[in-house]
Amino acid sequence: SQQGEEDPQALSIQEGENATMNCSYKTSINNLQWYRQNSGRGLVHLILIRSNEREKHSGRLRVTLDTSKKSSSLLITASRAADTASYFCATDPTGNQFYFGTGTSLTVIP
Amino acid sequence: DGGITQSPKYLFRKEGQNVTLSCEQNLNHDAMYWYRQDPGQGLRLIYYSQIVNDFQKGDIAEGYSVSREKKESFPLTVTSAQKNPTAFYLCASNGGVWQPQHFGDGTRLSIL
Numbered sequence: 314s315q316q317g318e319e320d321p322q323a324l325s326i327q328e329g330e331n332a333t334m335n336c337s338y339k340t341s342i343n344n345l346q347w348y349r350q351n352s353g354r355g356l357v358h359l360i361l362i363r364s365n366e367r368e369k370h371s372g373r374l375r376v377t378l379d380t381s382k383k384s385s386s387l388l389i390t391a392s393r394a395a396d397t398a399s400y401f402c403a404t405d406p407t408g409n410q411f412y413f414g415t416g417t418s419l420t421v422i423p
Numbered sequence: 424d425g426g427i428t429q430s431p432k433y434l435f436r437k438e439g440q441n442v443t444l445s446c447e448q449n450l451n452h453d454a455m456y457w458y459r460q461d462p463g464q465g466l467r468l469i470y471y472s473q474i475v476n477d478f479q480k481g482d483i484a485e486g487y488s489v490s491r492e493k494k495e496s497f498p499l500t501v502t503s504a505q506k507n508p509t510a511f512y513l514c515a516s517n518g519g520v521w522q523p524q525h526f527g528d529g530t531r532l533s534i535l
Contacts, residue, residue, distance in 0.1 A: 355526030408520040
C-alpha cells in the first residue's frame with residue numbers, strides 16, 4: 314500500500330517561477346524524504362527531513378514538515394527546464410520499509 | 424564510482440516464461456529492495472532483504488521470487504504466475520535504518 318499522496322498530480326510552470334508540491338501521509342514517521350525521477354530513470358534522493366524538524370533547505374529546495382497535519386511540502390525556487398521530472402515523497406515508518414507516493418509530474422517551460 | 428547496476432535495461436518475456444532481472448550494488452549496503460512502477464504511478468514494494476540469505480515479501484510479491492546469496496546481488500525473477508508483468512522495475516539499496524535509498528536506472532519489462 315502506498316502511504317503518501319502528492320498534490321497536484323501534474324504542474325506546469327514557466328522557467329524562473331517557483332514550484333510547490335505537497336505530500337500527505339497516513340501514519341507516524343521517523344523522517345520524510347523527497348526524490349526526483351527523470352523520465353525512464355531511477356529515483357534520486359533530494360532531501361530528508363526528520364520528524365522533529367519543521368523546515369529544511371538544500372540549494373533551491375525548501376522542504377517543510379507538519380507532523381500534526383501529516384503533511385509536507387517541497388518548494389523549488391527559480392525553476393529551470395532541467396527541473397522537469399516527477400517528484401515523490403517517501404516515508405519510512407518502520408526503519409526498513411519505504412512507502413512512496415504517487416508523484417507530482419513537473420514541467421518547466423523554457 | 425559506487426552505485427547500483429540493473430540489467431538488462433529492456434527485457435521481453437514470452438508467455439509462460441520466467442525471466443530474471445539483475446541488480447548489483449557496490450555500496451556495501453546491507454538492505455536491498457525491488458519495486459514495481461506502472462505508468463503514472465508510484466512505486467510498489469515487491470520484496471526486500473535486510474541481510475544475506477534473508478528476504479521478506481512486500482505488498483505485491485505474488486508471481487515474483489528473489490534470492491540474496493551475496494551482499495552485492497539481489498536478483499528478481501518474474502515467474503509465469505505473474506499475469507501482468509509489464510512494468511518498470513527498480514532496484515534500490517540503503518545503508519542503514521532511516522537512511523535514504525539509492526536506486527538503479529531500472530529495467531523495463533514487456534510481454535511479447
